[in-house]
Amino acid sequence: MKIITPHYIMLRDRVVSGLSVAFDKEIKKIAPFEELIEEFEGAEVTTLREHSLLMPGLINAHVHIEFSKNKTELSYGDFLNWLYSVIENRADLINECDLSCMSHAIDKMLDNGITTFGAISSHAMDLEACVKAKQNVVFFNELIGSQANMADALFSDFTARLDASKAVKREDFYPAVAIHSPYSVHPVLVKKAVTIAKNENLKLTAHFMESIAEREWLDEDKGDFKAFFDKLLSQDKSVTSAEEFLDYFQNTPALLTHVTNANPKELDTIAKNSHTVIHCPISNRLLGNPTLNIKALNEKKIRWIVATDGLSSNYDLDLFEEMKISLFMHADAPLLEFAQALINGVTVHAAEALGLNTGVIEAGKNADMIVIDLDAEPTKELPIHLILHRYNISKVYINGKLEKGER
DSSP: OOEEOOOOEEEEOOESSOOEEEEESSSSEOOOOOHHHHHHTEEEEEEEOOOEEEOOOOOEEOOOGGGTTSSSOOOOSSSSHHHHHHHHHHHHHHHHOOHHHHHHHHHHHTTTEEEEEEEEEESSSSSSHHOSSSSSSEEEEEEOOOGGGHHHHHHHHHHHHHHHHOOOOOTTTTEEEOOOOOTTBBBHHHHHHHHHHHTTTTTTEESSSSSSHHHHHHHHHHHHHHHHHHHOOOOOOOOHHHHHHHHHTTTTTOOOEEEEEHHHHEEEEEEEETOOEEEEEEHHHTTTTTOOOOOHHHTOOOEEEEEOOOOTOOOOOHHHHHHHHHHHTTTSHHHHHHHHHHHHHHTTHEEEHHHOSSSOOOTTTTTOOEEEOOOOOOTHHHHHHHHHHOEEEEEETTTTEEEOOOO
């Protein structure tokens, strides 16, 4: 048992002072230190510096670890140009990102206060790195392939990777299912994958309506994707529509990434089925895609969270930086209210979307916590200041274990 005494604690709805937290893997109690040390006699005690803030560990629900080698190899500014550059450089990027490369990216996330991440795994080359990670991991095995004649082989490869992740014997490692996107996965495969996720109670995610090219291809079989599919796959029509794709997810809540080009009807479907939208502002900007309409999501009561995407479309895996970019992108949003929503989007709301017992400092929750070194007493504008000033993260606890910082 441990007892930690910070100067301030960020609870679900307020910041408090004068309290300590008793925890092992889970948070047992939040109370004055004298009460805790009497109840938990012999507990290991940690007293933190002045203006220290204990807050929930951050959750990065969507990241591509396998592409962590990229820095200047890929083309930005336009989605199709980026996609062609990914195809051209895919082999080199994957082959050159070995275990050390992927582990470095995971460790960098730890340094940035990320205690849980959702890895979108295309090839399972990141499986070992994710198993060895100190963080909680939701391992999304990704299914991709729009050609009917390849469906059996693609599904066999997908299930083999899924089975390998299910065979992992590690606490807080959760096998899951990812469907790449409506334009890139044949409906037969989508149905099979969703059925597995539903029957085995696995978390489910997909990219959805990321680009204008996707919108035009799914709606009218035209636009920038027409030449792309004709050239690479000899395919002149999309395999499904956006509406049909969402229909496969009925009664199976999923995490849908990007959603920057969804129409009102699709948002109604997303709301009706309790899907969560993952907001990746830096990725959207670098790939020339629109800004997510968060106002529309809020109006329809759609839960949204924040993630970094991978280093194939980002320059860092830092949720504080991601939140800062979003804060400035959405210039019409009320500043303090939106800053708090962003913080919730990398803590409690992300935990709820992933079905994990974390994301908030509260008795009964897993002890995933970070210590932020503030330089003054926090005010009501703390959410804004946390995002703007990127304070030092001096300690990181995951499931009660100190994974960063001095004892």
